[in-house]
Amino acid sequence: MNKIISFIAKIGNPVTSFIIMLGAMFMLILQIIASIPYCLRRFHLVIKELFFSGVLSLVIISVSGWFVGMVLALQGYNTLQRFGSVSVLGSLVALSLLRELGPVLSAILFASRAGSGITAGIGLMKATEQLDAMQVMSVNPVSKVFAPKLLAGIIAVPILNVLFNTCGILGGHFVGVTLLGLNNGAFWSQMQDSVSFNYDIINSIIKSFIFGICITLLAVFHGVTSKATAEGISSATTKTVVHSALAVLALDFILTAFMF
């Protein structure tokens, strides 16, 4: 009997803590949504966050996009060569970047570059009791700290995604046309023939928009709920990166199933 009870307790504890986490997260989301109008009136808060999460990610996003595009073109060329249809390389690179690789990789890079920073920042504010101090001074930390970060994430991730795609396609063009000597016109015309604006590009931007919301929410949530110790902050940062990578990949599957 005791064994059964302890078994049920073993299952029940993670389930209830998961439900508690969901509830806390939902409350946080509601609070953040409620304070978005405040943020829009004080837009310099958002601009500051955009600088740290967006502008400082420009280099890593463009460089990795360039290399992903080059690798895609190189691998695609080797495979397509066997079937004698190297001419579709342009559409291969563009479609795989726009539909999957661009949104997913830029989101994961954003999570590890900016998401971890958001969590560590909020965790440290919590550990040094800055959040409590704000509340004492009747400044709402949700509207002053969390909501600007969320808005900045929502704005930054789609832009980074578009940049990633552009750099990737240019990288693919560099390998395909400049190094491997494909026909420049055929490369672009095959691409233009298969990529449609409404279908591929809009969906790519919608995807990254959703990923941006998801990553920044997770980052803010893990920062707020972190233990106020050095280990607490470091484990919260790890959790942010792991959870957002998992969430992005799972969401990507669901979104792809709906979109394409």
Place this chain on the structure above:
Amino acid sequence: MKRITLDFWVGVFVLIGIVCTIFLSLKVANIVSFNNYNKNTYTLYADFTNIGSLKNNAPVKVSGFTVGKISDISLDPQSYQAKVTMQIDNEYKFSSDSSAEILTTGLLGEQYIGLKSGADTETLQNGETISYTSSAMILEQLIGKFMTNMSSK
């Protein structure tokens, strides 16, 4: 950091986003075709029994040279044939007994419409239909024909 520096860099960031979006929509997805932009065109129609995997915006070529593009593909509810609408540049005129066929670039390449001019001195006018058409080559049908030929031998 000073506020104006932050504003500047965020502005640069947004600008990069806009430039990349324009690049993707114009150069990659080709919503406004650079080649045919602002050129005067006229419309020709052609009915096909099978268009294969012909798509909108596919080129219309004569001897491999692009003279226009496909603007619309629809199904004629009476004859159950696919009606292809083509926009041809004004400077190219074709005789009224011209023929249209659906061709493929390479083995797996895109499909396009090839026009062949006839001998008639009259030319096709805006809104007229090309009467001589040959459908896309469907690999399964060819294999089917080949198999029946083989078995009847």
